[in-house]
Amino acid sequence: MCILKLQPPLSKNSTALFFDDPLKDFQSEDKTIFKGNLDADGKLNFEHGIELTDASPGMLKAYFTTKVFESGGDFSIDRTSVIYSPYTEYAGIRVPEGDMYGGTLVTGKDHAVEIVTLNESGAFVSSEVEVKVYQLEWRWWWDSYDNDLASYISRESTTPIQQKTLTTSGGKALFKFRIDQPNWGRYLIQVEDKKSGHVTGKIVFVDWPYEQRGSRSNSENATMLTFSTDKEVYTKGEMVTLTIPTPEEGRALISLESGTKIIDKFWLETEKGQTQCQFTTTDEMDPNVFVHVTLIQPYANTKNDLPIRMYGVVPISVEDPSSHLEPIIQMPDALKPETTTTIKVGEKNNRPMTYTLAIVDEGLLDLTSFKTPDPWNHFYQREALGVKTWDMYDYVLGVYAEEMDKMLAIGGDEDGMNRKNVKANRFEPMVRFLGPFETDGTINTHTVQIPNYVGSVRVMVVAGENTAYGRTEKTVPVRNPLMVLGTLPRVVGPGETVSLPVNVFAMEKNVKNVSVTISTNDFFKVEGEKTQSLTFSEIGDKIANFKLKVAEKTGIATVTINAVSGSEKARFDIELDVRTPNSEQTKVQDKVLNPGEIFEGSMDYFGMQGTNRGFLEVSNFPAIDLGRRLDYLISYPHGCIEQTTSSVFPQLYLADIMELDATEKTKIQNNINAGIERIRLFQTSSGGFSYWPGDTYDNEWGTNYAGHFLIEAEKKGFFIPSGMKTSWINFQKKQAKNWNKSNETIAGYQYSDLTHRHIVYTRWRLPEKQNWD
Numbered sequence: 128m129c130i131l132k133l134q135p136p137l138s139k140n141s142t143a144l145f146f147d148d149p150l151k152d153f154q155s156e157d158k159t160i161f162k163g164n165l166d167a168d169g170k171l172n173f174e175h176g177i178e179l180t181d182a183s184p185g186m187l188k189a190y191f192t193t194k195v196f197e198s199g200g201d202f203s204i205d206r207t208s209v210i211y212s213p214y215t216e217y218a219g220i221r222v223p224e225g226d227m228y229g230g231t232l233v234t235g236k237d238h239a240v241e242i243v244t245l246n247e248s249g250a251f252v253s254s255e256v257e258v259k260v261y262q263l264e265w266r267w268w269w270d271s272y273d274n275d276l277a278s279y280i281s282r283e284s285t286t287p288i289q290q291k292t293l294t295t296s297g298g299k300a301l302f303k304f305r306i307d308q309p310n311w312g313r314y315l316i317q318v319e320d321k322k323s324g325h326v327t328g329k330i331v332f333v334d335w336p337y338e339q340r341g342s343r344s345n346s347e348n349a350t351m352l353t354f355s356t357d358k359e360v361y362t363k364g365e366m367v368t369l370t371i372p373t374p375e376e377g378r379a380l381i382s383l384e385s386g387t388k389i390i391d392k393f394w395l396e397t398e399k400g401q402t403q404c405q406f407t408t409t410d411e412m413d414p415n416v417f418v419h420v421t422l423i424q425p426y427a428n429t430k431n432d433l434p435i436r437m438y439g440v441v442p443i444s445v446e447d448p449s450s451h452l453e454p455i456i457q458m459p460d461a462l463k464p465e466t467t468t469t470i471k472v473g474e475k476n477n478r479p480m481t482y483t484l485a486i487v488d489e490g491l492l493d494l495t496s497f498k499t500p501d502p503w504n505h506f507y508q509r510e511a512l513g514v515k516t517w518d519m520y521d522y523v524l525g526v527y528a529e530e531m532d533k534m535l536a537i538g539g540d541e542d543g544m545n546r547k548n549v550k551a552n553r554f555e556p557m558v559r560f561l562g563p564f565e566t567d568g569t570i571n572t573h574t575v576q577i578p579n580y581v582g583s584v585r586v587m588v589v590a591g592e593n594t595a596y597g598r599t600e601k602t603v604p605v606r607n608p609l610m611v612l613g614t615l616p617r618v619v620g621p622g623e624t625v626s627l628p629v630n631v632f633a634m635e636k637n638v639k640n641v642s643v644t645i646s647t648n649d650f651f652k653v654e655g656e657k658t659q660s661l662t663f664s665e666i667g668d669k670i671a672n673f674k675l676k677v678a679e680k681t682g683i684a685t686v687t688i689n690a691v692s693g694s695e696k697a698r699f700d701i702e703l704d705v706r707t708p709n710s711e712q713t714k715v716q717d718k719v720l721n722p723g724e725i726f727e728g729s730m731d732y733f734g735m736q737g738t739n740r741g742f743l744e745v746s747n748f749p750a751i752d753l754g755r756r757l758d759y760l761i762s763y764p765h766g767c768i769e770q771t772t773s774s775v776f777p778q779l780y781l782a783d784i785m786e787l788d789a790t791e792k793t794k795i796q797n798n799i800n801a802g803i804e805r806i807r808l809f810q811t812s813s814g815g816f817s818y819w820p821g822d823t824y825d826n827e828w829g830t831n832y833a834g835h836f837l838i839e840a841e842k843k844g845f846f847i848p849s850g851m852k853t854s855w856i857n858f859q860k861k862q863a864k865n866w867n868k869s870n871e872t873i874a875g876y877q878y879s880d881l882t883h884r885h886i887v888y889t890r891w892r893l894p895e896k897q898n899w900d
């Protein structure tokens with residue numbers, strides 16, 4: 128199995144550069160590239176067969192998943208990756224970050240765009256590149272049927288506003304990017320390597336300085352006010368500085384809002400160009416506060432074309448440093464299986480805390496991309512703005528003379544991205560969860576027993592104390608110089624002969640001669656030698672094969688494998704069921720005794736020892752073997768409407784014909800109640816019952832049968848939902864009125880007639896009188 132993903136060219140000098148083509152949409156998918164058998168040496172060569180149907184946006188990385196089945200039926204999974212290069216050279220681009228909010232570049236200024244060209248190995252090479260700049264004035268929500276950037280750029284009506292050919296000297300070049308007023312907005316800077324054809328690019332936003340926006344006409348979002356804060360994250364008690372682009376003789380309403388209320392509000396007289404406002408963060412602003420600014424101009428204003436009211440909202444985060452705990456873990460950097468290790472847990476600043484300690488196999492965590500829980504992010508996550516604001520300014524005549532642009536906010540989430548590549552482990556996973564524990568600021572010591580496990584574990588500490596939270600983690604390998612793995616089927620049958628391949632792994636060079644011994648309980652007998660010797664000349668693994676004979680009985684079989692090489696030891700335990708593949712058989716011997724007659728006899732047991740048993744049943748009427756039949760009835764596994772009804776209908780009358788203890792009565796009552804609840808799953812909107820849960824069509828025979836059971840269950844005191852019963856009665860009335868023997872086919876006549884008779888019978892069984900005429 129192979130999957131391709133985008134991968135930047137590997138170079139220590141290109142970590143901040145962008146190499147992918149924004150015009151291409153690359154989707155990765157799994158593909159099986161080979162299936163086959165290994166040769167006698169356990170090796171195999173094959174062609175990868177990777178082909179790209181469309182041009183790639185950049186360099187790729189191929190992730191190979193290999194599954195190899197062992198001779199005993201078990202299998203191993205491994206994942207490796209290699210670089211796959213569709214181009215001989217790659218163009219990269221770095222756009223400088225602007226000083227304005229969000230990294231926006233300012234108009235009227237030269238911005239140095241760095242361009243590089245690299246070869247497949249990530250080394251700088253000189254090459255010719257072509258640079259194009261496009262102004263993006265389109266909006267994808269206007270043309271949802273044609274919404275990709277490549278389609279927009281390829282239109283004949285779309286031409287670059289700047290175009291230049293450069294030669295990179297030593298793989299590097301600079302391009303001066305400049306946008307002058309009155310232009311502003313989004314721009315695409317596209318770079319193409321003329322030799323290889325690789326294309327890269329970046330979308331940037333360019334805007335006027337804050338102090339000049341008040342004189343700008345034709346705002347992209349007519350009533351949107353863009354302002355900034357000097358920071359995005361503040362601590363409690365810190366000063367916040369707002370910079371608001373404002374006209375002269377205006378007023379600004381500053382409203383500080385949380386998820387539930389208005390914390391503070393005040394008016395501010397504006398100055399020409401820009402107005403600054405300052406306020407101090409408080410406890411009420413934790414974890415975040417929304418700064419809502421409403422800017423109002425005089426109605427008689429004629430100095431600019433902006434509306435008399437503009438507004439904007441900016442969220443800022445407010446943190447309390449004391450809300451962060453910093454747990455620490457002190458433990459060895461590597462662990463050994465079947466040993467005891469010591470883990471010490473404390474707080475970096477000696478603060479008290481309550482915490483839990485978990486040690487979990489990394490392979491299990493990678494299956495779901497599990498991240499160590501972060502309670503601080505949970506309890507201090509950003510709150511949504513809970514204050515609604517509205518006014519009537521948009522309805523005031525003359526507030527805006529030009530066409531009003533619409534605003535659309537879109538968003539997304541990165542949840543599920545960057546999932547780790549799973550590396551499966553052939554050894555039993557390790558999971559330990561300890562706690563909760565408390566510490567008064569000192570170091571706590573925990574002793575943990577490491578089982579017979581080899582792999583990698585993540586040690587996680589999640590802590591909290593009052594309103595402070597924290598977490599930490601450490602990944603630790605668990606390995607042994609000598610390891611052993613045995614493979615057997617999940618179950619075996621009496622008298623069978625099975626092979627036991629034992630994989631022995633020498634992980635260090637000092638492991639040379641290994642003695643492998645197996646021992647079993649009385650359910651297995653070793654055929655041949657119980658001990659074998661293996662010799663290693665280098666790090667690797669070898670297989671020792673044993674043969675086992677299963678005893679003629681059933682139960683739990685155990686096998687213990689021990690490997691010894693000098694002072695190094697390894698053990699592997701296997702436990703499995705020995706079960707007979709044949710179904711249970713019953714023989715019955717009966718005898719009718721006359722008054723005064725004595726019965727003497729012996730039971731001839733058959734089958735294997737331990738799988739047979741006998742019962743003596745005495746009755747004053749002919750035996751019907753109720754014990755065995757009751758067990759079968761209660762455990763009936765099938766689930767259509769007929770089978771469900773058949774499994775619970777007879778249980779209504781068991782107490783009438785045989786003695787039941789309290790446990791059996793409770794079990795039967797639970798079965799009947801569960802049966803009634805399950806029958807509800809079959810009811811359709813018309814009131815009848817379908818043959819299988821979820822079907823939309825009614826089954827007439829199943830509807831009669833299940834309804835009959837519900838009637839009798841209600842008479843026995845079981846609760847039947849009134850809506851369920853009423854809907855069924857209405858369905859039966861309709862079926863009874865619509866029945867016509869002359870309309871039935873010959874093939875279906877007998878069945879339909881029987882169904883109609885059952886409808887009439889269930890009407891007669893109802894406790895209340897029904898008028899179905």
